[in-house]
Amino acid sequence: MTAHELAARLAGRKLSSAELTRSFFERIKKLEERVKAFVTLDETGALAQAAEADRRLKSKEHVTPLTGIPIAVKDNMCTKGLRTTCSSKILTDYHPPYDATVVARLKAAGAVIIGKTNLDEFAMGSSTENSAFQITHNPWNLAAVPGGSSGGSAAAVAAGEAVIALGSDTGGSIRQPAAFCGVVGLKPTYGRVSRYGLVAFASSLDQIGPITRDVTDCALLLNLLAGHDPLDTTSVEAPVPDYRRVLAGGIKKLKVGLISDLMGNGIDREVKAAVKKAADLFARLGAEVIEVSLPTLEYAVATYYLIAPAEASSNLARYDGVKFGYRNKEAKDLISMYYSTRREGFGAEVKRRIMLGTYALSAGYYDAYYLKALKVRTLIKRDFDRAFDRCDALLSPAAPTVAFKTGEKTDDPLSMYLSDIATIPVNLAGLPALSLPCGFSRGLPIGLQIIGRAFDEETILRAAFTYEQNTEWHKAQANV
């Protein structure tokens, strides 16, 4: 069930948050052996939060649409006193002394945090196979990946192990797993949601956003997350609408551009067919659908894999075994302690990206790689600006294929990187975009990506809601 359906039952006292929370832990105990979505479960903490939520629901004080609703949080967001690992050995025993702003907001709203979900180590990956602890499986087909890096959050929602979840998205890490798991995932505009307490990967790209079963829940969760935070200097002081109230109203006269560059070679035939059908439905519902071309998109993956690792190599310098996290205790001097701590603490993909980023920033290569990538980023952004001169929203597949098999791409980093070809350009331009279910291929969900203008989450949510109201895809359930 969705949060908005459950909220009505909780408010009507037909169901208590304690009962609801217990039922989720029962389901988790049944399914988790197969899905492996969670790194840490917090049944004691969750039941205490549920009891507090029930008090609020009973007294009808401080009741929000998420009061008493079980939510899963990606394990790269700090939860005070609750282990936060980033699925990395280097943070295995890290217990943050503070809450991320988004977590503090969830707690203030009375949501029930049931646990922390698995991810690719430090959010670097597209399949949740790069976790130091476990591989998460796709609830639609356990032999397939759930996508990544927010694969644990997407799988938890798809499997019914959580009502809603938080993910983070640096190059597609909310939208691609949402597409692979048949749920709704939104990456808000850069600056829309505070990243305070989100473990930094690539600071000019990272955003936190909702992963939910439907668009209404997505809007409800975004209502809670969005808004300025003095603790994050990149968070923007822009008015935040009530996203739930903007869902209705339809899409008549909306100008929608189908991105032709993401409908060609390299995109699976059935994925293309489903997206084309979705675009046709937009037209039947009154939108004006045109084809648009953004020719620089073919350079987005290369641009991203210079910029994001460069920023990561700098951000991950803090894992040095001094102030927190894992340390190699045998090292006899400081420098060798750094080397051995980082050798033992980081997994292969993280090391690969630190190396790549360090190289791109190093003397002699900075201009040719990092600076060049920043300039191409400008060209990609200009392509989007031109498209939005003609359109209110853009459509594309959220991923070039449906979920691939576990192990299929682990030996070939470049082919793994290319699975984010449709989502990466959006992060480079800082725009909001969501993925929602638009079909199936071989029993696996297909995701439709809707991209909006900066700070115009309203339009893409309304477009997504209108589409959802006229299709049945979101009603399909994974049979785990």
Add this chain to the structure above:
Amino acid sequence: MQIDVEHVARLARLGLSDEEKKLFGEQLAAILTYADNLKKLNTDGVPPTTHAIPLKNVYRADKAAPSPDLPAIMAGAPDKADRMFRVPRIIE
């Protein structure tokens, strides 16, 4: 493309096994060859974008507020003495 893997690992203070050095050398070369596609684009006179939205410095009001809880912060340290982080020997 030849990459001085040991030099890059030294810059990153990252210990690597011999196998990792060989593997990363090959994989980074493949990724950077792909990245060389960017050279096809003319970027003369194009300004670099470091952030998608313009950033400006943000000042907060100069008001006293409680500092973070020191014992809670120190609790996560791999090694400590009093209010200090302890590290292995730095100089002989």
